[in-house]
Amino acid sequence: MNASTTRRMTARSRTEAHRVATxxxxxxxxxxxxxxxxxxxxxxxxxxxxxxxxxxxxxxxxxxxxxxxxxxxxxxxxxxxxxxxxxxxxxxxxxxxxxxxxxxxxxxxxxxxxxxxxxxxxxxxxxxxxxxxxxxxxxxxxxxxxxxxxxxxxxxxxxxxxxxxxxxxxxxxxxxxxxxxxxxxxxxxxERGHQTAWHPHHISERYGLFTLIVLGETVSAATVAVQSAIDEHDALGELLPIAAGGLLIVFAAWWIYFAVPIHGHLRGNRQAFLWGYGHYVVFSSAAAIGAGIEVAVEQAVGKAHLTTTGASFAVTGPSAVFLFTLWLLHARHSKRGAAQQSILPVAAVLVALCAFAGHAAVLLAGIIAALAVAAGLTLAARNPESHEAE
Incomplete structure (x- = not known):
């Protein structure tokens, strides 16, 4: 796209077709x-x-x-x-x-x-x-x-x-x-007297893209931490469960976030403010998952001044917050019935409790997150009207 030298800045249309991130x-x-x-x-x-x-x-x-x-x-x-x-x-x-x-x-x-x-x-x-x-x-x-x-x-x-x-x-x-x-x-x-002309599809895409980038940074940081620990301490056996569990958590986070399109829910400022402001928790917890994996790695090789439970909670805590917030902001608007609605809240609680599972905590949390995705897929297949792709 070639930029013009200058143009009058007026609002774009909320119904503009093919509006995508630049x-x-x-x-x-x-x-x-x-x-x-x-x-x-x-x-x-x-x-x-x-x-x-x-x-x-x-x-x-x-x-x-x-x-x-x-x-x-x-x-x-x-x-x-x-x-x-x-x-x-x-x-x-x-x-x-x-x-x-x-x-x-x-x-x-x-x-x-x-x-x-x-x-x-x-x-x-x-x-x-x-x-x-x-x-x-x-x-x-x-x-x-x-x-x-x-x-x-x-x-x-x-x-x-x-x-x-x-x-x-x-x-x-x-x-x-x-x-x-x-x-x-x-x-x-x-915005009390006049709503700015933000574009629902464009906004949902922008938030989704930033979520992808933050999750990518999480994977990158965790990978560097695992690689460094292997090079310095040759502790592959201790690190594999953390790496596998962390990867499952990130994969599940991506799957659940993009399970259904959200732009149809953003009908006005009332919905948009709650959804947009709520993403402070989504973004911060997503980034904290990667930091938690690094902490768990350092604890596993004896470099962190934390208990195993404390280091595990550094992963399971933000993961649980992420899952629950995604249900609150996204999933509950498309799920139907108590069974579908309960999947993510229950998974969030179970993931948080995994912190007490010792050295297997991160792996167990990753398995629970993956099972939450599988449960969502199974229930969605039984109830196509929910339009779930999870």
Missing amino acids: PLELFFDLCFVVAVAQAGTRLVHSTADGHPGHAVTGYLFVFFGIWWAWMNFSWFASAYDTDDVPYRIATLVQIAGVLIYAAGVPRAFDGDLAIVVLGYVVMRLALTFQWLRAAYGERGPARRTALTYAGGVVVCQVCWAALLLVPAGAGRVAGFLCVIVAELLVPVIA
């Missing part, structure tokens, strides 16, 4: 996964060092910035992607911002937030420019919505920068939580 959006996603990988690496190191509480807290905070910046860009692009030169340059600036953010992730886990806030502000101010362009090109309620978005984003960025001046401690933590809430409320407030 090469620029795919490039954007791949660069964001750099930050996801950094967050996962720090989660592994902090957990393996025996500080799981600090690790999870830092990971969830850092992942919020990654997810929220990605999500805001994706919904804006679904409504206003003009693919002209200013749009492309602004998107590339956002990519530069996420790379700055990624570089600051290790320091953020140690309490130094300056670099991640700088990268976040770069991403968000580039998006503000996009919203101001949309406001210039629109009229009436659409213009007010665009200006509300721009104003809300700017206010939140000023607050992030101001919080860097607050000494570390409970006051800063409370301030960060308040600004996170403010960030989440900006779309809710901006």
Whole structure:
């Protein structure tokens, strides 16, 4: 696609045919996964060092910035992607911002937030420019919505920068939580009078593609961990169950996520907000599965300061959260009957309990996840009206 020099930025049609993700959006996603990988690496190191509480807290905070910046860009692009030169340059600036953010992730886990806030502000101010362009090109309620978005984003960025001046401690933590809430409320407030023209099929594809990339990063990180452990410790026998179980979990996660199309459920903002916001849990837990596999590998070769149960839960915990959230956001809208509806919640509980199964925990969790897919396929064949492909 050749970009024009510039064009008036007005909303695209929600019913536009053949709307798919662009090469620029795919490039954007791949660069964001750099930050996801950094967050996962720090989660592994902090957990393996025996500080799981600090690790999870830092990971969830850092992942919020990654997810929220990605999500805001994706919904804006679904409504206003003009693919002209200013749009492309602004998107590339956002990519530069996420790379700055990624570089600051290790320091953020140690309490130094300056670099991640700088990268976040770069991403968000580039998006503000996009919203101001949309406001210039629109009229009436659409213009007010665009200006509300721009104003809300700017206010939140000023607050992030101001919080860097607050000494570390409970006051800063409370301030960060308040600004996170403010960030989440900006779309809710901006869209009250006018719904932006996001495209349901395009949005569902964008989320699906990012899920694929995050799962791919999970496989990559786990593979490197297993390879390194084999090279250094020649512990193939201890690592094979972890590798096999982790692979089954990731395969099942992919299968369940893409079992049925979700764009038909995204009829308006009420459904879209819950679904879109809920993906913070989907993305963060998917990435955490890979980090958990790395922790389990390090524990198996004696490099992690964790019990076997603790290391196993680093895998089974996020896997259970992922399965339950997928049921909540996706599967329950297409399943019929108590049997179909119960598969994923029950599987999530059983996977979590696998943490107490000793060295076979990850393998057992992978088998349960695979059995959940098989059960879904069997029940779907008996009830074709559910349109299940699981």
